[in-house]
Amino acid sequence: AGLRITRGRLPTLELLHEGFTRLLRPSLFQLLKREPEITFQGVQPQKTSEYLAALSANACIGIARARPLPGLVMFTLDPTLVYLMVDTYFGGTGRSMERAPDKPLTPTELRFAQMIIKLACSDLSAAWRPVVDLEFEWVKHETNPHFVNVAAPADTLLVNRFNIEIATGSGCLDFVLPPAFVEPVRDSLGAATAQGPASKE
Numbered sequence: 001a002g003l004r005i006t007r008g009r010l011p012t013l014e015l016l017h018e019g020f021t022r023l024l025r026p027s028l029f030q031l032l033k034r035e036p037e038i039t040f041q042g043v044q045p046q047k048t049s050e051y052l053a054a055l056s057a058n059a060c061i062g063i064a065r066a067r068p069l070p071g072l073v074m075f076t077l078d079p080t081l082v083y084l085m086v087d088t089y090f091g092g093t094g095r096s097m098e099r100a101p102d103k104p105l106t107p108t109e110l111r112f113a114q115m116i117i118k119l120a121c122s123d124l125s126a127a128w129r130p131v132v133d134l135e136f137e138w139v140k141h142e143t144n145p146h147f148v149n150v151a152a153p154a155d156t157l158l159v160n161r162f163n164i165e166i167a168t169g170s171g172c173l174d175f176v177l178p179p180a181f182v183e184p185v186r187d188s189l190g191a192a193t194a195q196g197p198a199s200k201e
Helices: 002-006 011-032 048-054 079-089 107-128 179-190
Strands: 037-047 060-067 072-077 135-142 156-166 169-177
Touching: 011 037, 011 079, 011 107, 011 156, 011 179, 037 048, 048 156, 060 107, 072 079, 072 107, 079 107, 079 156, 079 169, 107 135, 107 169, 156 179, 169 179
Parallel strands: none
Antiparallel strands: 037 156, 060 072, 060 135, 072 169, 156 169
């Protein structure tokens, strides 16, 4: 079933997430006081085991439910993007990158990452409204990919990747959907008729 849902494009899913980028831009501007550029890079099917193996040992992973759809969804934030955003938020240049790549996120950075993911959840709810009213519920934050269990290792995930660029650098936010989550709305997401959400701008 995991492979079946990812065969072919899901044009409505792409439409919803193009709309999400227009909603998230002003949300991040309000937080950072800097205009981000956000680009939806598309939907990439990827095996669970391969996706998790590619994450760093100090990953920034948020797990949530999105009722009424079943199972758990996953958000991953590029740690470099978190460092840049925190520095920008506290009035820095956004260039304070002198840190070891394997250094864990600080408590402040973790809280900030959770804030970003919760902003994304709010805007995703609005973006998905033409298909289903999603109510996100935070489950946990995780830094070790080995402790993430949203789908079986051989299942095919739908990785929705968004590149976020601020003045001094960029990184990715992934919204990762397991097959069980997508299955109830597969027909709607495969149609090309849904209306995207209006921009907040």
